[in-house]
Amino acid sequence: MRLSLLLFFCLHGICWTKYTCVYQPKVLYVKEGESVTIPCSYTYPDYYRRKSQIIVTWGKAEGRYCSKITKNITDPSGNIVDDEYKDRISVVNNPENRTGSITIRGLKATDGVTFCCIETIYTTTSKAFSWFDIYGTTLTFADGKSLSQVEELIAVPGEEMVVPCHHPLKPPEKVIEVSWNSGDDVCRYTEDYRIYTWPQTFPEDGSLYSMVNFPEDVSLRIHGVRRNEHRSFCCRVTYSNGQYTESRFGTELTIAGPPSSGPFNVTQSYNITGHRGESVTLSCSYSPYMESDVLGVDIYWRAGNISGPYVYHPYKEMVHPNYRGRTGIIRVADLHIQGLEMSDASMYYCFVMIRWCRETGKHQKRIQYGGGTRLMVTASTDDKTESHLDPSVVIIASYLSFKFFFPLALFILVKIWYRNVTE
Template sequence: MRLFIVISLYFLGITGSPGCVHQMTTRTVQSGGSVTIPCSYSDPEKPDEDVRVIWRETDKKYCSFTAAEDTIISPSGNVTEKYKGRLYREKDPNRNRTEYIKITGLEPTDGPRFCCQLYDNRHENVFKDSRLSTLLQFPGTEDITQLDEVMAVSREEGIIPCYYSKDISDITKVTWYFADRERHHCTHIPIHEWSNARQYGRYSLVNFTQDISLHIHNLHVNNERSYCCVISTARATLKSKQFTRLIVAEYQSSFNLPTKEISLQKGHSVTLTCSYTLPSDRYTERDVVRVNVYWRVGNITGPYAYHPYRDMVHSTYRHRTSITGMTNLMIMDVMKADNTSFHCFVVVKRCAGKYQYEDDIQYGGGTRLIIKEYFTEPSEPPPIPSFGQEYLVLAAYVAVKFFIAVILVVLGCVYGRAKNTKRST
């Protein structure tokens, strides 16, 4: 009987789907600027035509507590008065079940948090949300920012960034913790705490007190965990509102050998391809909620030619690279420095249960670029020596005189024949 009720409620659209909805937890923004907030979800086990993404504004951390009156985009697409003319949404052209909202002319009164929820248009109810809302962090507030995800290769020197919004010299102590990914909070297991520049085993700060990012020496695959940053100043102790998931690819020597080679001229644009496959025996495209791509330059542990977080991109490429399709890298205005190899890594995030995710990292291939200089215009032919010019003039003079003589002889013959013909008549 109980099973019958559960099944009946499911078909009526009253119970939740086992699928996942995913959002980023923070976005750093500027007043007057704009922000793009993605929302992606795995197979909701409902017909796609019945599913709508709605967005709500809230001051709460968890989306499940948002009220219907906080809706800023309705199932029909109507935008609330506060955001009219400033808020737009669009589908991802490369991925099903991914949508973005873009808010322009940002104001400190916006948000501060936004939730995306799945709405069953047939039964008119919300049946799934992302649990955690996306927080907008404006300048002027005292807070810590971390990246949602960082990828690395085993054996390299890994860096997990932590940014403090105020004067970093005010920091008296930094503590890095392992984070509970499912409950989304710092555990009570500190990696280590620093109030000086010492290194503890494989962990250190990049440059205390100028850079409080975590440096993990000689990364292992078992370092694939979530990390959170806590700082202390004379005024307060602050915890990051976003934790960083470290994804580690097992090192393979074959990664260092690019399989493709492209030659082109300096100043042109080029697109480098990157591919990945899903292990169909474990999951399918319907389970995927997000795909992130990383391109490294020079070697598999080199700086980033592309990173989902623009601040992580090397300054040489920050305004010259973008992603086309799902994973391909476009480089504009190539230069001599691009005469090197580029390596692609893909991180696939999939739904593994209610509010639970698994990450798979794949090497997507390497490409060697060969940059050629511009082709130069052909140079002017060398001047003809003066004695050559004299010979040419003389030859031309003789040829003209010979031509005139031939014409005179021909005319003389014609005239003589005509005269003889006249006499005979």
């Protein structure tokens, strides 16, 4: 009976978790003088909820891993204790949502370190247990001297896609080689992990991959994503002077599952109509999936078909130029499109990626997509008014007027002239 009740509640998205996880994005690309917000989400066993106190603090790591935190930035009360950040950091904690964040203003070159979010559980017996994401979040400055990759991408089996890799616009020497390796949590640049090199491919299935435009664009093109392509892609560029630059964290690719094939469902409205020049909202919702285990949810929208261009993506550079600056997510997953154009009439597909804690210290991702929403765009009132002034209609009307009414008018004028003359 107890197991049946547990299964019932789990299926309805209110399952109690017994795991602890902390999640942060591995890397954020920033610029000096600007601001950045580093998010953190966490889970903990629900039996701690009423019997314990859960505190989130922040620190800086020595090196690249949060296992060696050299300096605390905040204390358990949320106060800034690091003089370097006294006037530059603000802290936000949302215990109910199990999230927190810090915002750093006026970024300096010395901020290019790893920031760690630490979750500590203080029990009623005065015991304390702490957890953190081993990789934390490394701030990398976009100084034009290093590589940059997006952290994660989604795909459907069979689609052709590009994994971006941006290398310096003015490299120190000529680019002579690019290698792409398969990674796990971090990039590993050994032959065992190599999947493609340019100008020489390795291994023999090189036809599966190609360069976008070597050496200007060393992004990797995948010709037909395979169903088991769950992996990270890591980029490394070698120059003619023997030096190289490489990504520490690659781009993690996750394959989406079709509707009703996974642990949660994505639902979309089927048809919707909008007027040219106005705005429209396409609804998307998903069933809860063990809410207490969820570490984060990302939303994507694609147009045309399930492998079509992105009309919304967490990374703005992935959004198709025709939609860039016109789309956004409102509420939970609804797509809002501004300034509708007639060319926007299409099918739109909502993708939902849920990241959850599958066991202590380890998280997993799952992506599902909906059945699509057909957007129909009609002409606005102004357009309809203008349609009466269509040039072709004007020409035809003029021709008919000339053919039928001009002879009649000429006949009347001649008759009036003749009467005047005879009188």
